[in-house]
Amino acid sequence: MSLSVKLxxxxxxxxxxxxxxxxxxxxxxxxxxxxxESLRTATxxxxxxxxxxxxxxxxxxxxxxxxxxxxxxAGYAADAAPAEAAAQVLLTKSDVLEYVMVIGPDxxxxxxxxRDLDGPLTTPSVSHEAWYREVLDRxxxxxxxxxxxxxxxxxxxxxxxxxxxxxxxxxxAWVGGLRLQAFSRFAPVVARGASPEExxxxxxxxxxxxxxxxxxxxxxxxxxxxxxxxxxxxxxxAGQTDAGQWFNxxxxxxxxxxxxxxxxxxxxxxxxxxxxVALAPLDRLITASVVLSxxxxxxxxxxxxxxxxxxxxxxxxxxxxxxxVAAGQPHVRAAVDDGEVxxxxxxxxxxxxxxxxxxGALKQRADALAAANAELDAFxxxxxxxxxxxxxxxxxFGQLLIEDQGDSLPPEALEHLGRMRxxxxxxxxxxxxxxxxxxxxxxxxxxxxxxxxxxxETIVAELQVGDPERDVSVDIAxxxxxxADPIMAEVALRNLLGNAWKFTEHTEDxxxxxxxxxxxxxxxxxxxxxxxxMALAGHLFEPFRRLHSTAxxxxxxxxxxxxxxxxxxxxxxxxxxxxxxRGAWFTFTFSSGAEGPxxxxxxxxxxxxxxxxxxxx
Amino acid sequence: xxxxxxxxIEDNPDDVLLTKRAFAKANLVNEVIVxxxxxxxxxxxxxxxxxxxxxxxxxLLDLNLPIIDGHEVLRxxxxxxxxxLLPIVVLTTSAEERDLVEAYEHGANSYVRKPVDFIEFLExxxxxxLYWALLNRCLPHP
Numbered sequence: 001m002s003l004s005v006k007l008x009x010x011x012x013x014x015x016x017x018x019x020x021x022x023x024x025x026x027x028x029x030x031x032x033x034x035x036x037e038s039l040r041t042a043t044x045x046x047x048x049x050x051x052x053x054x055x056x057x058x059x060x061x062x063x064x065x066x067x068x069x070x071x072x073x074a075g076y077a078a079d080a081a082p083a084e085a086a087a088q089v090l091l092t093k094s095d096v097l098e099y100v101m102v103i104g105p106d107x108x109x110x111x112x113x114x115r116d117l118d119g120p121l122t123t124p125s126v127s128h129e130a131w132y133r134e135v136l137d138r139x140x141x142x143x144x145x146x147x148x149x150x151x152x153x154x155x156x157x158x159x160x161x162x163x164x165x166x167x168x169x170x171x172x173a174w175v176g177g178l179r180l181q182a183f184s185r186f187a188p189v190v191a192r193g194a195s196p197e198e199x200x201x202x203x204x205x206x207x208x209x210x211x212x213x214x215x216x217x218x219x220x221x222x223x224x225x226x227x228x229x230x231x232x233x234x235x236x237x238a239g240q241t242d243a244g245q246w247f248n249x250x251x252x253x254x255x256x257x258x259x260x261x262x263x264x265x266x267x268x269x270x271x272x273x274x275x276x277v278a279l280a281p282l283d284r285l286i287t288a289s290v291v292l293s294x295x296x297x298x299x300x301x302x303x304x305x306x307x308x309x310x311x312x313x314x315x316x317x318x319x320x321x322x323x324x325v326a327a328g329q330p331h332v333r334a335a336v337d338d339g340e341v342x343x344x345x346x347x348x349x350x351x352x353x354x355x356x357x358x359x360g361a362l363k364q365r366a367d368a369l370a371a372a373n374a375e376l377d378a379f380x381x382x383x384x385x386x387x388x389x390x391x392x393x394x395x396x397f398g399q400l401l402i403e404d405q406g407d408s409l410p411p412e413a414l415e416h417l418g419r420m421r422x423x424x425x426x427x428x429x430x431x432x433x434x435x436x437x438x439x440x441x442x443x444x445x446x447x448x449x450x451x452x453x454x455x456x457e458t459i460v461a462e463l464q465v466g467d468p469e470r471d472v473s474v475d476i477a478x479x480x481x482x483x484a485d486p487i488m489a490e491v492a493l494r495n496l497l498g499n500a501w502k503f504t505e506h507t508e509d510x511x512x513x514x515x516x517x518x519x520x521x522x523x524x525x526x527x528x529x530x531x532x533x534m535a536l537a538g539h540l541f542e543p544f545r546r547l548h549s550t551a552x553x554x555x556x557x558x559x560x561x562x563x564x565x566x567x568x569x570x571x572x573x574x575x576x577x578x579x580x581x582r583g584a585w586f587t588f589t590f591s592s593g594a595e596g597p598x599x600x601x602x603x604x605x606x607x608x609x610x611x612x613x614x615x616x617x
Numbered sequence: 618x619x620x621x622x623x624x625x626i627e628d629n630p631d632d633v634l635l636t637k638r639a640f641a642k643a644n645l646v647n648e649v650i651v652x653x654x655x656x657x658x659x660x661x662x663x664x665x666x667x668x669x670x671x672x673x674x675x676x677l678l679d680l681n682l683p684i685i686d687g688h689e690v691l692r693x694x695x696x697x698x699x700x701x702l703l704p705i706v707v708l709t710t711s712a713e714e715r716d717l718v719e720a721y722e723h724g725a726n727s728y729v730r731k732p733v734d735f736i737e738f739l740e741x742x743x744x745x746x747l748y749w750a751l752l753n754r755c756l757p758h759p
Contacts, residue, residue, distance in 0.1 A: 381713060385681045388710045388733060393631035396735035400638065421735075428733035432712070 655685025
């Protein structure tokens, strides 16, 4: 993904995570606050509502009681006029009284005012009403439950106070019918929104839980709806005052509000708001914060995109330049801008310049090396051909001289001719050895598993064939294997064994051993021949360096140089330990990085072991 | 015994002399024709005028020749139907592996390195002569 996409994405994700977690925290707090505030308000309103209802009830009760004790009401049977006048006064004064009745001792309705109520009485007697019997029983003012009024044919609540004769006996009741719609108005709540359902509403129920007043829906009153199943109503009727959340099964909605019992009549007063309405501010807060977060995230993403594009532009240019260079256009340079990327581009260009310079120098050197190698190759080839041909002529004509004129030549001349031929042949060997040495450096190295034991056996057998008079005790350890180029390994081993064979020439009862060293992958070729002075060991592996005179030992002095070159090409090493007259001890490995065994001091050189001897010849 | 000549392609007069001497010493009676360079050899074997060339019992070919070198001579002889099947022995000083490989790739029948030691050289020449002039059976002349 490119920087111009990554940056805005990163910013967007960061902003989203931050605002979501901050929002969640804030909302958690706000939610508590909103609910607390809502409950507090509901509690205050419920108390205000209850106080208003109480005040009107007690005012009405007091007015009824006062007029009941006055003249004329009790004597309504004889003369209805005073009672009607009193009723008229009450109705005029009170805004909650709908009608006034006088009830006789047997429960018959004696008088109803005003007369123009809705139709005739449904029943002539209220003797069956609980409130009437209560008035008779208690002899005190009673507030009724909800019931169907005989006078209005509608659900009604009445306040009834006893009428007494001069002896004090209860002779009937002076009853005020309440205008229930009025109680909805006392609720100190203004419904919000189009429907009252959406705001906080107050309600009243009677002691059984039937609705007396419902600010939101007057139909509940008309239908005498039972709210006793509503938890708030039930709790208030049980005498509890509290605030909280509940589910209203009648209205089928969750509510948040307060409730309390109305002292006196024992009604329930409830002020409640639909929960979702109460939490509406919270919802607005959520919506607002989400919109704000998204807006900020989008804006920052946009800024990030612009920034990313601007940041990525020089990087892209640099990338293009590197791609072109990598694709084989070394002369391309990156555009250099300000800032860190610009500096990087400048350094990149410098690096390319330096590389170009180096490459030029390297190419020159490689060309020179290739030319030198080609020359060397041609030289070696020419040596092999052109240097040998004259030697053959020298040797050949020398021999012809011996054959043709041998009889007439003095013995001294014959000896000189012999020396001449020997020299020519030695030079031929020298050329062969030199070519072998140069070939080691040239050929490809193909590493394989080499059985050094078997190889040594073969070489020793050949040496014996070439030199049948020699009797050398050769001990070759079994199972010596290593990873090496088989042809080169043979060259190395042939030279080492050839040397051992040669330098034991003047030794009595000579021994040669081929064995494994104490260190894995290191091998030893040892002899008890002429040896050499360790002071000269440093020159041992140099080409043409001979530590013995040609008179005592033949050789070109190239063998050990070839051995060392073979081992070096494998990454291996070789070391020589020797003592004059005691023998030489060559320790070597074909493995790179191998730590060799400790140097063997000349006086510690053991005589190569040959017991049990594998004697050749 | 095949009476056809032996063709020696060799530019070094010393080697020519020594080779002839070696053949004589080996009692080889075949005539030894000498071509001193590659061009000379090709002219003798494949004359430009279309006349039939020399048909030797064996060609002894040196590799290090002036003008046209031994490898090229070998290649041209093998490319021509008249000499395609002639026995050719590379007789050279070189012991280089690449010469060996190239010679066999171009169809040499044998590859012999000339030893410096004249006694060994005599031995080699004798063996060669006996083998190619006496033992080996060539195709009949066309």
